[in-house]
Amino acid sequence: MDSVQAAKPLFSIGLDLANSVVSSDILRNSWAAISELQSQIDRNYQSQSTPSSETVKIQEFKHPEYKIIAFVTPPVASSHLQEEGDLVPSSSSEASEFQFLCSEDTPRINKAAIYLFNSLRDKLSPLKDQVATSSKSIPHIITGDRLGGSIASLFTLWLLRALGSATKNRPLCITFGSPLIGDVGFQQAISQRSTWNPCFLHVAHMDDYFPRLFLLSTAERSLYRPFGTFLLCSESGGACFEAPDTIIELLTLMSQERNGGTADSQIFNYKSVIECLERRLICKTHSAFSLPDADSFKAGINAQVTAIGLMQIQNMDNYALWRKIAMAEKDVLEQKNRAFDPAKALNKMKVNLAYFEWYKNTCEDDGRGLGYYDSFKNKMFRRDHTVVKFKTELEMYWKDVVEEAEKRPQSASAPMRIRWLFAGTNYRRMVEPLHIAEYYKFGNRSYISRGRSKHFKLLEQWLEEHQKQPQNSDPNNSKIKKITSNLTEDSCFWAHVEEARITCRLLNSGGSNSAEIKNLVDFEKYVMGLLKSHAVTSDIFLESSSYMQWWREYEDVLSKQLMGTSHNSELIRYMNDGEYHCY
Structure with a gap:
């Protein structure tokens, strides 16, 4: 009984x-x-x-x-x-x-x-x-x-x-x-x-x-x-x-x-x-x-x-x-x-994030040329379905943490204590790419303006506000960068990649729009800026990644559009020279 x-x-x-x-x-x-x-x-x-x-x-x-x-x-x-x-x-x-x-x-x-x-x-x-x-x-x-x-x-x-x-x-x-x-x-x-x-x-x-x-x-x-x-x-x-x-x-x-x-x-x-x-x-x-x-x-x-x-x-x-x-x-x-105490569940959330680390490394090392972003998007293996449980628990936890932080009285520059801001930044950079993968898998567009969760926006906003403070510009900011050095700093990177791919497909299908071409040029500058500051991880260059698929689609755009005869950007030289192999 x-x-x-x-x-x-x-x-x-x-x-x-x-x-x-x-x-x-x-x-x-x-x-x-x-x-x-x-x-x-x-x-x-x-x-x-x-x-x-x-x-x-x-x-x-x-x-x-x-x-x-x-x-x-x-x-x-x-x-x-x-x-x-x-x-x-x-x-x-x-x-x-x-x-x-x-x-x-x-x-x-x-x-x-x-x-x-x-x-x-x-x-x-x-x-x-x-x-x-x-x-x-x-x-x-x-x-x-x-x-x-x-x-x-x-x-x-x-x-x-x-x-x-x-x-x-x-x-x-x-x-x-x-x-x-x-x-x-x-x-x-x-x-x-x-x-x-x-x-x-x-x-x-x-x-x-x-x-x-x-x-x-x-x-x-x-x-x-x-x-x-x-x-x-x-x-x-x-x-x-x-x-x-x-x-x-x-x-x-x-x-x-x-x-x-x-x-x-x-x-x-x-x-x-x-x-x-x-x-x-x-x-x-x-x-x-x-x-x-x-x-x-x-x-x-x-x-x-x-x-x-x-x-x-x-x-x-x-x-x-x-x-x-x-x-x-x-x-x-x-x-x-029943008051929410984030400290009580923090150890469990660390275990969940450790599983993500394992998942990310396993996807990169299995020889299929897919990083964890694209592996999760395709969901071809059991591990891609298992990670959903850890993703859901982390999302629920951090939504509660952010909601509580938003409610509390605080100075505008310190909604979260630094320790929690570090952990939240690590979570956002690790987990948000999987939200983006689910979003674009079903044909959606404009993730940043239409599909992004409020708690991701606030975690990013609070980090930016913290980094603008002169007294915090050196030690704490370097700690955040060190903690998340194995993650792409912009947690919306893959959303930018997906939008660039959609634009390439539109142009390759016969359309020609100066605004769309400008968007691609802006994306080039964005990526090159990340590469120069070492703010993106090497898994984007895996052979079957969405980024490399974009690059091949972009090469077709360059050959078909008028800009193909004259456009020679820094990113194009970087990719054509194969410098990314040493990244």
Whole structure:
């Protein structure tokens, strides 16, 4: 009997995560730093409705195991934030420091937060360099409340980009009562980086107006999206949630069911909230909130919703709420579990590419005068059919790698780390010729403009952009050339050959077109350029290769067309003199 492997049970850890955060001292110490800065803000500043670089307090606080950097702004009137509730694209000049977030969807960021961040850049730039250096030896917590929390989030993002992926001590950003600052593109740009999203913890109390500021308008609700982890709390307790849909649902319910005050109301004091959470943690365990349920994941969601006090709301369809929250949180958890990790499959892809090396060498050495391009195109032998499996697996893998790289936030010049760019270049130059062979086998034309896969185009584009960078012009470019020295550098070489053959056949059939003759002359120059730079491999000169077939067809064109009496190109001399035998 075939055994069916049972699916692994899912568990919701939102309550345990909240308890873990509360049991540490990071919330208490972060709010203490904010409170100290609030007391330093001059009363003259408190009356200003528009914070500026002069009114924002930034200070570092040292603790034995970490450092805290706090951002505090004067109380911000609702009129100011609502006037600046618009979103600006990260590709714009206003948000130039966050253009690295751009991917397929251009993220948009709250205008008030961006303008205030820009006014602080002279202070933040040296601070970023300082933290990037000291983070190698000690962790950092970046914190702030309200609009100060928004600046803390933007500074943390800026810092994460500077630190790079190899940094172990990534900063933790903790905000208190901060409004949402970006749209769905902003949220996705952060969540695409698996090491970035966990760096953000947003604390929001049910009675605090500010976290729900941009959810009160129907128009704005569809624009702003949360990112990171939210610790939602009430007098009943607290729980953590990660799914953006869940967070919006709960923040909206808070707005509808609680009297949260207005944006002009007194600053919400999270000191008492933290103390309440600490007392409840001492007096109760999370089991006090647990409800019996055979489904462990649903039971966890029940406990989380109960912990933040929503079970006590009157006239609410609890089952519908649980179902909506459970589905959203489960989706996020399952996405984490099945997240594409190219490193896990890289070794297998290396084995597949090694098979291609064997296939290429075998085709060239079997004495039939066919390289691997033409052997695959004709598919006369078993090995030509076997290699299809390896080709398909490599194609699926690299399409996923390129798609993930395209989605991630990045600078325009570095969509891929150099190691992956090397591997992708090797793959493209080895495997794309077989795509070209399949394309032209069935009588198609114009592969480059009509049939070329997007992932091949992007791999080539990223390599070209990398090679244009002055700092990378010597060592890394030479490494790429060395790694792929046994492959033709232009992975579309055979497409150019096929187009040249089609043109020759048209001319040999009696047609005469100056544009077609010009195309052949251009092809000659193209090939000669590759030969001079040693950018093409010797298998193109095998007796039965498509290139040599083109040459023989081209000789017929030269003898039949008017250009045959006068045309004497460098490539013609090269081929007629037999210099290619020594290539």
